[in-house]
Amino acid sequence: MTLYEKLGGEAAVSAAVDIFYRKVLTDDRVNGFFDDIDMDGQIAKQKAFLTMVFGGPNNYTGKNMREAHAPLVEKGLSDLHVDVVIEHLGATLKELGVADEDIAEVASIANSVRDDVLNR
Amino acid sequence: MSFNLAYDGECYSIEDGASVLDTLLDQGIEIPHSCKSGVCQSCMVEVVTGTPTEASQTGLKATFKALNYALSCCLVAKEDLGVSLPNAEDSEVPVSIIKMEVLNHNVLRLCLKTKKQLDTIPGQYLSLITSDSLARSYSVANIPEVDGYIELHIRIIPNGRLGAWLLNDARLWMEVKLRGPAGECFYVCEKDEENDFPMVLAGTSTGLAPLYGIVRDALAQGHKGSIDLFHGALQPEDLYLVDELYDLSQQHKNFSYIPCVMKGNDGDFYTCGDIQELVAKHVVNKKDARLYLCGAPDLVNAMKKTAFLSGIASKHIFNDAFLPSK
Numbered sequence: 001m002t003l004y005e006k007l008g009g010e011a012a013v014s015a016a017v018d019i020f021y022r023k024v025l026t027d028d029r030v031n032g033f034f035d036d037i038d039m040d041g042q043i044a045k046q047k048a049f050l051t052m053v054f055g056g057p058n059n060y061t062g063k064n065m066r067e068a069h070a071p072l073v074e075k076g077l078s079d080l081h082v083d084v085v086i087e088h089l090g091a092t093l094k095e096l097g098v099a100d101e102d103i104a105e106v107a108s109i110a111n112s113v114r115d116d117v118l119n120r
Numbered sequence: 121m122s123f124n125l126a127y128d129g130e131c132y133s134i135e136d137g138a139s140v141l142d143t144l145l146d147q148g149i150e151i152p153h154s155c156k157s158g159v160c161q162s163c164m165v166e167v168v169t170g171t172p173t174e175a176s177q178t179g180l181k182a183t184f185k186a187l188n189y190a191l192s193c194c195l196v197a198k199e200d201l202g203v204s205l206p207n208a209e210d211s212e213v214p215v216s217i218i219k220m221e222v223l224n225h226n227v228l229r230l231c232l233k234t235k236k237q238l239d240t241i242p243g244q245y246l247s248l249i250t251s252d253s254l255a256r257s258y259s260v261a262n263i264p265e266v267d268g269y270i271e272l273h274i275r276i277i278p279n280g281r282l283g284a285w286l287l288n289d290a291r292l293w294m295e296v297k298l299r300g301p302a303g304e305c306f307y308v309c310e311k312d313e314e315n316d317f318p319m320v321l322a323g324t325s326t327g328l329a330p331l332y333g334i335v336r337d338a339l340a341q342g343h344k345g346s347i348d349l350f351h352g353a354l355q356p357e358d359l360y361l362v363d364e365l366y367d368l369s370q371q372h373k374n375f376s377y378i379p380c381v382m383k384g385n386d387g388d389f390y391t392c393g394d395i396q397e398l399v400a401k402h403v404v405n406k407k408d409a410r411l412y413l414c415g416a417p418d419l420v421n422a423m424k425k426t427a428f429l430s431g432i433a434s435k436h437i438f439n440d441a442f443l444p445s446k
Contacts, residue, residue, distance in 0.1 A: 010178055013159065018434050025429060039424055043434050047179070048160040057157035064154065 003055035003105055007098060013050045016092050021046050023088040030084050033072050053089065053109045062116040073119045082117055086110050126169060126202035134197040140165065141192035151192060151205070158194040165192045169202030181435050183304035186241075212249065212297045213238050217290060218269055223360040227326060228274045228286060229261075238298060240264060242333030243306035243412075245440065248272065248282070249297040251289070256282045259330035259414070259440065260301065263337055270298070273329035273360075305330055305412060305440040307338040315343050318409040322350040322399045322423060327415025328361065330440055334412055339372055347375045348402065352395030352415075354382050359390065395419075400426045407431040410438065417441035 008015075021043060025031050034042070045068070052058040069077060086107055093103045125134040125143060134143045141163050144151050153163035158178060172190035180189060189206060219231035230248075240246065245259045262271035276283035290296075309315045319338060321331040328351050335349055353359045358381075365377040378398070379390040386392050396419060403409055411427050413420045420441040428434055 010158070014179055014435075018428070021434070022429055025425070039421070039428065039434070044159075044161050048155050048157075051155070051157060051159045056159070057155075058159075059154070059156050 003102065004051075004057075006102060007054050007093075007106075009056065010051075012096070013047050013054060013056070015096060016050055017043060017046050019095060020050065020088060020092040023092060024085065027084060027088065030081050033075070033077065033081070052113075053106050055105070055109060060113075062113065065113055065116040066119050069117050070119055077118065079114070079118065082114050123197045124200040125197065126200075127204065134201065136198070137196050139193055140195040140197070140201065140203055143197075144192070153193060156193045158191050161191060163192045164189050164206060165195070165203040166190075166206050167195070167201065167203055170199050173198065181304065181438075182308045182310050183306060183438060185310070186306075186308045187304065207300075207302045212299045214295050215270070215298050217292055217294050217296065220286070220290065220292065223273065225357055226276045227360050228276060230258075230272045230274055230286070232270045232272070232296070232298065233268070234264075234270065234298070238264065238270065238301070240270070240301035241306040242337040243330040243440075244301035244303040245330070246270070246272075246298045246300035246302075249299060250282065250285050251294065251296060252285065254281055254285060255299070257300075259303070259326075259333065261329035261333045263333065263340060266340065271329075271333075273326040275326045303330075303440055305334070305414065305438045307334050307341065307343070309341065309343070315341070316345040318345045318406050319343070319347045319412065320350070320399065320403055320406065320409050321348070321412040321414075322352065322395055323412075323414040324352040324395060324419060325358065325415055327413075327420075327440075327442065330414045331412060332361065332365070335368070335375065339368075339375060343374070345374065347372075348378060349376065350378045350380060350395055350399055350402070352380050352382075352398075356381050356384050356388065356390060362389070396423055396426070399423055400430065403427050403432060404430055407433075408436075410436045413437070413439040415442055417443060 025034055052060050089110055090103050090107055121136040122133045125132045127144060132147055141151055141153055151163055154160040167188045167190050173195060176190035176195035177185050213234055215232040215234050218233045221229040223229050240260050242260050242263050245257045247255045247257050249255045258272040260270055261273050264270045323331045331349060335347055338347055351359060359379050369375050369377045380393055380395050380398055381390045382394060384390055384392045409432055411432055413423050420439050424437055424439055
């Protein structure tokens with residue numbers, strides 16, 4: 001069974017996205033990056049992100065990730081902010097009752113795109 | 121085995137079980153897409169012939185499902201199909217002005233009769249195209265199917281071109297055109313859910329138009345949950361349809377009409393206060409509510425965020441931000 005199947009597939013992504021996005025939007029360390037952002041579009045992007053880090057089907061090339069975050073890097077997006085997002089990802093999964101070892105696996109996939117996010 | 125796939129006036133062959141997106145991309149047709157996994161929803165199409173498969177609608181908002189939209193990456197052929205990009209096949213329909221009525225100091229009710237039925241759902245919007253080719257978008261404020269005409273609410277903006285056309289040139293029985301409909305802000309109750317969820321609707325100015333259409337539609341479909349409509353205004357004279365909405369609230373005990381005014385006197389027929397704060401307070405304990413927001417973009421976005429953070433599911437927030445014409 002893949003990690004994605006173990007977590008519950010598309011239904012898990014749908015359950016996680018609102019919880020995760022609420023955590024990010026209420027955290028003053030990172031929510032400044034989300035001002036003036038269209039919520040509907042952002043939720044669709046968060047779903048794509050969650051599917052990828054849950055080990056689900058994706059066409060991830062890093063190109064979109066780099067392009068989307070380039071303006072934020074100019075505004076000061078750094079490792080610290082990526083850490084905060086990964087922290088919220090872990091807390092979201094914990095709330096949904098996901099086992100620690102699976103959370104660690106998700107966090108490591110999320111970590112693997114850090115350089116794309118930060119345009120390094 | 122293969123089937124026919126119609127797109128943009130052409131017919132292509134699609135293999136049994138092949139995805140619509142891949143088939144069209146292989147033909148060199150550009151369809152917006154990204155994840156190809158049924159997640160990002162950027163490859164959404166309208167299925168005009170055939171039935172969307174369940175997998176192709178997984179994760180879509182109820183309103184998109186109701187419009188027969190599907191994710192083309194997950195839509196595999198099991199029969200002949202016809203698809204188009206959402207709203208790509210809108211045609212212009214001639215209509216006649218059958219009524220012009222002043223609703224308040226800056227809002228006009230325009231009723232239009234179509235010669236042939238226009239498939240529009242109350243709350244969606246249409247482009248009104250005048251005799252001198254001016255086009256502006258307005259929401260459907262009634263149930264055209266029941267009333268036999270389409271009702272729009274038009275705010276007259278000082279020096280606005282459409283307002284000038286209405287005041288100077290428009291006449292009863294004059295022919296104009298409508299294009300559309302578009303938008304996913306309307307009442308929908310999915311097959312597998314009870315129709316007793318609470319609904320909260322909020323809008324300012326002519327944001328009332330789609331909300332009025334949605335309220336009437338929900339009531340006509342026998343919605344059992346509470347339906348609370350907030351209409352916000354700066355001053356009392358900016359409100360409109362007050363008597364009509366009040367009467368409607370008397371006829372249906374699950375419908376409440378809450379006019380609210382920023383600069384008003386307490387104790388009058390309206391509630392004093394900022395609609396944003398009133399709605400935020402109102403939805404605190406309504407996590408299962410469907411929220412409908414229409415009107416000025418800044419206000420719609422702010423209310424949307426507040427409601428989402430207070431626990432309303434993103435898929436249950438429907439909105440239509442009115443963008444100014446350029």
